[in-house]
Amino acid sequence: MPRYDIETNELVYTSAESEPFGCPVCGAEQAYDESNLLCIRLQSPWKCPECGATGSAYDKLTFDGHRVALATLSPEMRQEFAADETIRKHCLIAKDTVMPTYEETTNELFFSKEESAGNICPVCGSGELDYGMAEHFDDGIVYPWNCGDCGSAGKEYGTVAFDGHNVEVCTMPVEKQAAFLGVRTICINRQIGKDDLVLSAVEDGSFPCLPGRVKDIDMLGTQVHTTGNTTDDVHVDFTGDYSDRRKREIIEADARRRGCEIPFEEICLDDVIMDPSCLICISGIGEQTLRAVMESEENALRYAVKAVLVMR
Ligand SMILES: [Zn+2]
Ligand SMILES: [Zn+2]
Numbered sequence: 001m002p003r004y005d006i007e008t009n010e011l012v013y014t015s016a017e018s019e020p021f022g023c024p025v026c027g028a029e030q031a032y033d034e035s036n037l038l039c040i041r042l043q044s045p046w047k048c049p050e051c052g053a054t055g056s057a058y059d060k061l062t063f064d065g066h067r068v069a070l071a072t073l074s075p076e077m078r079q080e081f082a083a084d085e086t087i088r089k090h091c092l093i094a095k096d097t098v099m100p101t102y103e104e105t106t107n108e109l110f111f112s113k114e115e116s117a118g119n120i121c122p123v124c125g126s127g128e129l130d131y132g133m134a135e136h137f138d139d140g141i142v143y144p145w146n147c148g149d150c151g152s153a154g155k156e157y158g159t160v161a162f163d164g165h166n167v168e169v170c171t172m173p174v175e176k177q178a179a180f181l182g183v184r185t186i187c188i189n190r191q192i193g194k195d196d197l198v199l200s201a202v203e204d205g206s207f208p209c210l211p212g213r214v215k216d217i218d219m220l221g222t223q224v225h226t227t228g229n230t231t232d233d234v235h236v237d238f239t240g241d242y243s244d245r246r247k248r249e250i251i252e253a254d255a256r257r258r259g260c261e262i263p264f265e266e267i268c269l270d271d272v273i274m275d276p277s278c279l280i281c282i283s284g285i286g287e288q289t290l291r292a293v294m295e296s297e298e299n300a301l302r303y304a305v306k307a308v309l310v311m312r
Pocket of ligand 1: 023024025026027028048049050051052053
C-alpha cells in the first residue's frame with residue numbers, strides 16, 4: 001500500500017510498489033513530458049490518459065561528473081589545458097586535487113565526480129550554472145550548462161534510478177480514492193476516517209466528552225448503513241484506561257439516559273454508533289493531554305473547546 005502524505009494530500013509509491021512508466025493508480029502506460037531537476041532528484045510530472053490522475057515520477061540522481069568544452073574556456077585557462085601533458089601537471093584555480101582528463105576527440109576536459117560537484121562550475125567554482133534541457137540516455141542523464149561567472153560551457157552527467165511516484169489524491173477517480181484512503185466523513189472540525197482519534201461532543205448523551213478511536217464508517221445510502229439514522233454512522237471504540245473519577249462520570253451519564261444505574265463494566269463502550277456531527281477529531285493529541293482527557297470530563301471539555309476553536 002502506498003503511504004498517504006496528509007501535508008500534500010498525495011499518495012507516495014516507492015519504486016518497489018510502482019513502475020517507472022506506468023500509472024500507479026490504474027496501471028496504464030504513459031510517457032513523461034519534461035523533467036525538473038530538484039537537487040538530487042528528478043521529477044517528471046504526468047497525467048494518466050486512462051484514469052485522469054496526475055502525479056510525478058521521481059528518479060534518484062547520482063552525480064557522475066562534468067565535461068567542459070575547452071573552446072569555451074578563457075584564453076588563460078585554455079593555455080593551461082591546451083596540451084594534455086600540461087593537464088597532468090596543472091591544477092585548476094585554488095583546488096589542488098582537481099586534475100581533469102583531456103579528451104582529444106571532443107576537445108573537452110572531463111572532471112570526475114571526485115574532482116567536481118553537481119551544480120558547481122568545475123572551472124571556476126561558481127554556483128551560477130545556467131542549465132539547458134536535459135538529455136536522457138539509457139540510465140543516464142546529461143544537462144548542458146553555461147557558467148554565468150567564467151563563461152565556460154559544459155555538461156553535467158548523472159546516473160538515474162527510478163525512485164517511485166507521487167499521486168495527487170484529489171485527481172484520482174473517486175472509487176480509487178476510497179479504496180486507498182478508506183471511507184471518510186465530516187465531523188465537527190474536519191474530515192475523519194478509520195483509526196482517527198475522536199472526542200464525543202454529545203451534551204446529554206451517555207458518552208460525555210469521551211475519547212475514542214473510529215473503527216468504521218457506514219456511509220448513508222450504502223448497504224452497510226443499517227440504522228435508521230439520517231447521517232453517516234461512525235462506529236467508535238470508547239474503551240480506555242479511565243480514572244475512577246471518569247468511570248463514575250460515565251456511570252452517572254449512562255444512568256441518566258437508561259433510568260437506572262449499572263456497573264461500569266456492563267456499559268458497552270467498544271462499538272458505539274455516533275453521528276459525525278457529534279464528534280471532534282483529536283488525532284495528533286499528545287500522550288499527556290490524552291491522559292488528562294481520560295482523567296475527568298472537565299479536562300475533556302476544556303480540551304474539546306480548544307480542539308474546535310484552535311485546531312480547526
Ligand atoms: Zn491511471
Ligand atoms: Zn565558471
